[in-house]
Amino acid sequence: xxxxxxxxxxxxxxxxxxxxxxxxxxxxxxxxxxxxxxxxxxxxxxxxxxxxxxxxxxxxxxxxxxxxxxxxxxxxxxxxxxxxxxxxxxxxxxxxxxxxxxxxxxxxxxxxxxxxxxxxxxxxxxxxxxxxxxxxxxxxxxxxxxxxxxxxxxxxxxxxxxxxxxxxxxxxxxxxxxxxxxxxxxxxxxxxxxxxxxxxxxxxxxxxxxxxxxxxxxxxxxxxxxxxxxxxxxxxxxxxxxxxxxxxxxxxxxxxxxxxxxxxxxxxxxxxxxxxxxxxxxxxxxxxxxxxxxxxxxxxxxxxxxxxxxxxxxxxxxxxxxxxxxxxxxxxxxxxxxxxxxxxxxxxxxxxxxxxxxxxxxxxxxxxxxxxxxxxxxxxxxxxxxxxxxxxx
Ligand code: CMC
Numbered sequence: 001x002x003x004x005x006x007x008x009x010x011x012x013x014x015x016x017x018x019x020x021x022x023x024x025x026x027x028x029x030x031x032x033x034x035x036x037x038x039x040x041x042x043x044x045x046x047x048x049x050x051x052x053x054x055x056x057x058x059x060x061x062x063x064x065x066x067x068x069x070x071x072x073x074x075x076x077x078x079x080x081x082x083x084x085x086x087x088x089x090x091x092x093x094x095x096x097x098x099x100x101x102x103x104x105x106x107x108x109x110x111x112x113x114x115x116x117x118x119x120x121x122x123x124x125x126x127x128x129x130x131x132x133x134x135x136x137x138x139x140x141x142x143x144x145x146x147x148x149x150x151x152x153x154x155x156x157x158x159x160x161x162x163x164x165x166x167x168x169x170x171x172x173x174x175x176x177x178x179x180x181x182x183x184x185x186x187x188x189x190x191x192x193x194x195x196x197x198x199x200x201x202x203x204x205x206x207x208x209x210x211x212x213x214x215x216x217x218x219x220x221x222x223x224x225x226x227x228x229x230x231x232x233x234x235x236x237x238x239x240x241x242x243x244x245x246x247x248x249x250x251x252x253x254x255x256x257x258x259x260x261x262x263x264x265x266x267x268x269x270x271x272x273x274x275x276x277x278x279x280x281x282x283x284x285x286x287x288x289x290x291x292x293x294x295x296x297x298x299x300x301x302x303x304x305x306x307x308x309x310x311x312x313x314x315x316x317x318x319x320x321x322x323x324x325x326x327x328x329x330x331x332x333x334x335x336x337x338x339x340x341x342x343x344x345x346x347x348x349x350x351x352x353x354x355x356x357x358x359x360x361x362x363x364x365x366x367x368x369x370x371x372x373x374x375x376x377x378x379x380x381x382x383x384x385x386x387x388x389x390x391x392x393x
Pocket of ligand 1: 227229230231258268269271323326327
């Protein structure tokens with residue numbers, strides 16, 4: 001037991017057994033509960049995929065009708081949560097608001113803290129979280145633009161309701177475009193789970209201490225916020241904007257990305273597991289073309305992105321290191337086309353990833369996994385004696 005193997009960044013360590021998501025990085029295969037991501041993105045919708053991930057099977061008509069109506073019933077967020085929300089400055093990053101308010105749910109639903117909650121109580125907490133995250137996410141946007149919040153409209157489906165809360169003003173009826181609803185469903189599906197990535201491992205680690213679903217997911221949101229993880233989608237657009245402002249000189253930026261003395265990385269490129277292509281990026285690239293043409297938008301940064309991708313895919317630096325566009329490379333272009341501001345991109349990722357986090361947290365509980373507790377290789381001082389302060393140099 002004194003023997004510890006070092007695996008920084010967990011590159012080769014399986015931390016758990018899981019029956020949720022299959023990922024083959026060499027072949028570019030991603031399946032949720034056995035269903036290929038391509039089929040789900042094409043034929044399913046986000047709530048159905050959420051059900052699939054969490055409960056392990058595609059729902060019957062009755063099951064999905066019940067699931068949807070139970071979620072709609074919980075979209076309102078307690079008015080006292082507004083007091084916490086109102087304390088945030090308008091400069092607050094929406095991810096900070098999201099993680100704080102999800103964590104605050106533990107105070108409003110203290111029964112969620114009980115590790116021995118019944119299956120029924122667990123399901124209620126799950127549905128509450130799926131419902132309220134969309135309301136909180138829309139609030140976080142309203143805060144950033146200084147607008148009053150819009151209350152949910154429960155006759156709408158999940159995605160349409162979110163768009164309503166984002167873009168309708170209290171006095172106007174926002175016209176919900178089916179092209180936008182479809183695009184958003186697709187993006188959320190593609191983000192819904194990705195086995196033991198950084199934020200999901202965080203959710204499982206926190207959950208392994210028997211912490212509540214809300215606390216575990218709040219921690220996952222913080223992990224996702226990092227620019228090497230979900231935060232990359234915001235950075236991609238900022239990078240593309242910068243390249244555009246710089247005259248669209250993609251060669252210059254590729255050279256920067258290759259220069260080992262320059263910390264700049266090509267955002268939206270590379271992946272820890274995918275080494276041939278990211279199947280999600282393939283679907284999103286096509287969706288970006290479809291959505292922009294359906295909405296009649298001509299976004300010059302889409303052209304820059306394509307030019308950059310083409311140049312990188314033929315450049316030995318990127319070829320040798322097997323660096324390909326990842327899920328984040330084209331997603332921001334779609335978000336932008338449907339009116340979602342850049343600092344909300346990672347929030348969109350969090351909404352999409354939520355069913356995966358929930359499914360993983362639930363699986364951990366059901367399998368009664370032990371508390372996560374990695375070991376280390378100690379490289380510090382050996383034993384030394386305490387010296388009084390007067391004798392220290
Ligand atoms: N641009 C330039 N060089 C890169 C890039 C990049 N985007 N990604 C990796 N490299 C180089 C890296 O410098 C290293 O080169 P060398 O062997 O000469 O030192 C080599 O490729 C291997 O990189 P690594 O950092 O050891 O690989 P990793 O598996 O630890 O990191 C990654 C994976 C995704 C963090 C990294 O590719 C990266 O920083 N990409 C940009 C950020 C990004 O797009 N993140 C989103 C990931 S997908 C969605 C998500 O997880 O949320």
